[in-house]
Amino acid sequence: MKVTQPKPVTGLVSLWRNGNFLALWLAQVFSQIGDKVYLVLMIALLDQQFAAQESITPLVSGIMVAFTIPAVLFGSLAGVFVDRWRKQRVLLTTNLLRGILVLLIIPGFWFQWQPLVNWVFLLGITFFVSTLTQFFAPAEQAVMPLIVPQEQLLSANSLYTTTMMGSLILGFALGDPLLSMAAQVLPQGRELVVAGAYLLAALLLVRLHPQEQGTATGVHTLAQVGRDLREGWSALRAKPQLGGAVAHLIVLYTVFAALTVLTIQLAEQLLRPSQFGFLLAAAGAGVAVGALLLNVLRAWSYRRLSAVGSLVMGGALAGLAAATHSLPWALIGNLALGMGAALVAIPLQTLLQTETPEEVRGKVFGLQNNAVNIALSLPLAVTGLIATRVGLAETFLGLAGLVILMAIWRGR
Structure with missing residues (x-):
């Protein structure tokens, strides 16, 4: 079967003039940074809660597992719902809810629970943040062809992938100093930085208006x-x-x-x-x-x-x-x-x-x-x-x- 050949692109200038793509691209940058700095935040919180413990590696591993399980369980199922919902709403809502979940860490720690209870609390927050991410990922890929002409998709994906790798490097490399600076400004500054990244992504997605086909009302049965x-x-x-x-x-x-x-x-x-x-x-x-x-x-x-x-x-x-x-x-x-x-x-x-x-x-x-x-x-x-x-x-x-x-x- 013949595979579609790449067509000549008109350059990045046309992409920058595409308001829908610009909104999606900037939202992706902040969402990716939020994802990477979130893991740095979890390590920092565990290090703070278990300062007397010789090693927090097993606890960090638990966080990683909680982040991975939804990807395995819900990755395919999320795509079913994404096809039946408005992609723009899925993208906006998942970022908004992830920001709110991170903010819940602040009142959650007010109760001064035992460190082990706090760890279980963070496992729950991580699980739900990751679950929302499983809906964001397919919606993000599915909406791209709706806002970018086919002849510009290769350039759009090139820019997307480059900034994704940049977010990966910056998130892991600058996450710790960024959170440390935030904690010096406000006691809850670290949580506000991560939540702010997700909420800013949601705000940018308000400007996204893809031309979507009519969608079904939902999924009702197994x-x-x-x-x-x-x-x-x-x-x-x-x-x-x-x-x-x-x-x-x-x-x-x-x-x-x-x-x-x-x-x-x-x-x-x-x-x-x-x-x-x-x-x-x-x-x-x-x-x-x-x-x-x-x-x-x-x-x-x-x-x-x-x-x-x-x-x-x-x-x-x-x-x-x-x-x-x-x-x-x-x-x-x-x-x-x-x-x-x-x-x-x-x-x-x-x-x-x-x-x-x-x-x-x-x-x-x-x-x-x-x-x-x-x-x-x-x-x-x-x-x-x-x-x-x-x-x-x-x-x-x-x-x-x-x-x-x-x-x-x-x-x-």
Whole structure:
């Protein structure tokens, strides 16, 4: 089946003049920063509550689990509802409610409960914040083709991905000093900063007015939910290029989740474990370079771009296997890895947006979100054990083989 080719874009100037895109893009920036700084906030609160405890790692792990469970349980189901609700309302409401949930931490701590009770309270808040995020993600992807012309989607996704990686780096790198400064201004300043990011995203989304088709009133029965989920799977099976794109993205996010763990071990050899962010920042810079490179390669097909991107990633991972004792080469390897990832992720996400019928976009992106979250979770659990048993370099080589196989499959 023929895959849609990227069309020439008119440049970023047209995107900046698109008020709907500007509102969505800025809301995404603040929402992403809120998500990343939220995790930093949870660690800071646990460190404060359990200051006398030798290690808070098990407690932090509990927060991570509470953040991950909704992604696995509700990722696909959320897409069913997104297709039946107004996307703009979903985007606005989920950010508004996440901001309110973070604000609830302030009165929740007024009761001076025991630290363990506070931890359970934070687990609950985290679970509901993450649950709302599962509705935000597919609605965000589904609304993009409604506000951006098809010929500009590749540029829009390039900008989106670049700022997403920037938010990731800034959120984790600047989260702690930002929250520390806020706490010096107001006792509850940390909570206000995170809640403010979500609420500002909601305020920006008031200006979003996509041209949506009529939506159904809701989902009433389990049988109806099942039919809607099967409709999403049917859309992926009906167009093999969509299923192939989702499979390729799963491999991509599996590699990046594994990279997060391996980078910490690499930092132990080259820097300090706490400085692993420098290596991840190089990968983020690579994503930005790859996004810019797409404007030069926009005449290539999506399939060719993703195949070449996978080969670049494979070469970068093989290079990292040989750079476990060289900081400059490790930084270059991460830079190349990020660049290859951009060549894979951005065209494939654009392909999904353009080829998926509007009436099932929420279901397809919900299924994608669910699969990607599982792909992000499993490597976090097993990569460290594998690297300890077989070696860091060998694990990098194994990941290189995986992405090269995907490149060969996609390039057929």
